[in-house]
Amino acid sequence: MRIIEPYVTLESKITQKEALDLIESAGRVCYKSEDKINGDSAEKFIKGILSRGHESVIEHVSITVRVVCDRGVTHEIVRHRIASYSQESTRYCNYTSDKFSKEITVIRPIFWNKGSSQFNAWQKGMEECEKAYFSLINAGASPQEARSVLPNSLKTEIFITMNFREWRHFFSLRCSKAAHPQMQQIANMIFDLFKEKYPLFIQDIMVD
Template sequence: MRVIEPSYEILHFPESHEMLRLLELAGRVCYKSEDRISQGSAEEFIGRIVARGHESVIEHANASVRFICDRGVTHELVRHRLAAYSQESTRYANYAKEKFGNEITVIRPFFWEEDDRRYVLWREAMEAAEKAYLGLIEAGAKAQEARSVLPNSLKTEIVMTANLREWRHVFRLRCDTASHPQMRQSMLPVLADFHRRLPVLFSDLWERFGGGSAEIPA
């Protein structure tokens, strides 16, 4: 059994200069102020309309992120309906095969130290799930049948594509302290990355949830 940390990869993020030009043009159609477009006007305009809550304009740009996390996190993530998802399938991924190392991979729950009794109990449960899964496969079960014993901590990969307005909505909910700790663990670094790439659209959220630090709260 492998125990790993969650991670992410930005697969697609719009080039900021061209994207801001597009958003400015789209937004100025609303006010018929295209004549005010000038060198450097896009960032100020977009910042102003987002501050006003006119976020429909930023739906014209999309970003795609690949998450490696546990299945418990993805169960919550896919509840965001205004997005497209492609996820590793436990129906077709047979973890008893050589390509998966003949083992399951799980995401470590960061809120327990390895010498904590709760972590020890969690690890024992994961090992028992792996033993049951591999035993079912050996007994002739198909992957889609054996998956019934796989845990929420099972590592999975999911690609999420959403427009930038929806990403702002996701960050508002999933970076908040009321969100599940492992969801925040996955989302806060992505928000930090989005903020670095496009501060005009994400600085307010980073200031609210990141506090200027990429450290993940326990």
Template sequence: MNVKFIYPSFEVDMYGETGIDKLKRIEQVGRTCYRSQDKITDDSYERFVRMIMKNNHTAIIEFASFGVKFICDRSVSHQLVRARLASFAQQSQRYCDYNDCMTFIIPVWADNIKPTEVDTSNYNTKLFRNYTLTEHTWFNAAINSALTYKSLRGSLKPEEARSFAMAGLKYNSLLSWVVYAFWFFFSEKVFSALGVREGVPLSTLPHAL
């Protein structure tokens, strides 16, 4: 059985539009409300959207959306689903079979653990050479979790064996946001409270759009 260790990450799906396209759509919708379509120019969208945000006219911003795929661990995914409003789809441990390979997300505090793939039947203990005691303990727990799962899969279905997979297991979560909900998620009120920064480099996400 192979066990992989990777860093958390994300992928942005703009649904075939650029960020400027989305801002222009917001302006087109908003100008309808204010009956000022004749004021639309090639670069008027920025000033208009800033005005909308300042006036807290958030209904207009809901007309632009995009998706994000989070590659994170299972525990972080449970934090993400609390971040309403959004549409969610998640990898199902009930149907996914990890019998041949398990992938774990390297914790942000594990500075010495690097992305790697391990053959559990014959792996080099030199991997541990630079690990701290805590890192070594976590790494061994991941390996043992994978081996326990594989052993149980001999007699149990994936949905039954999944309870023995540790929370650090790689998990794919897809969220579809309207722009306002995205902004709300990254406000201090929500983002800092959820603690999701522990598992996904979310602070870089706004700059990726």
């Protein structure tokens, strides 16, 4: 069994400037003000749109992120319905195969320190899940049958595509301290990507 940390990567190649230009072109149709487009107009125009709550305009650009986390977190992520998802499937992935180094991989919980009694109990539970999974596969069960004993902490990989408006909604809910700690951990990682690559679209969002 392998224990890893969660991580996220930005898969979209569109720059903030390209996103701004496309959204400005779409937004100015509303006012038929295309004649006002120039090299510096997009940022001011979209800041104004966001300040007025006209967020439907920013739906014209979608951003894709790859997330490696545990399956418990993805159960929460996919509740955001205005999105597209592609996720590692426990129906078809056989973790006893060489492709997976003949072991399951689990995500370390953020809320327990290694060596604590809670962490030790969790690790023992994960090891028992792995033993049960391997026993079922060796007894002739298919991966989709044996997955019944796999834990919420199982590592999974998911591609997430949302438009800018939905990402703003996602951050407002999932970066909050009211969110599950591991969900908040992932949301903050993605938020940091947006702060680096698309700061204008989230600059007014306060996170805990």
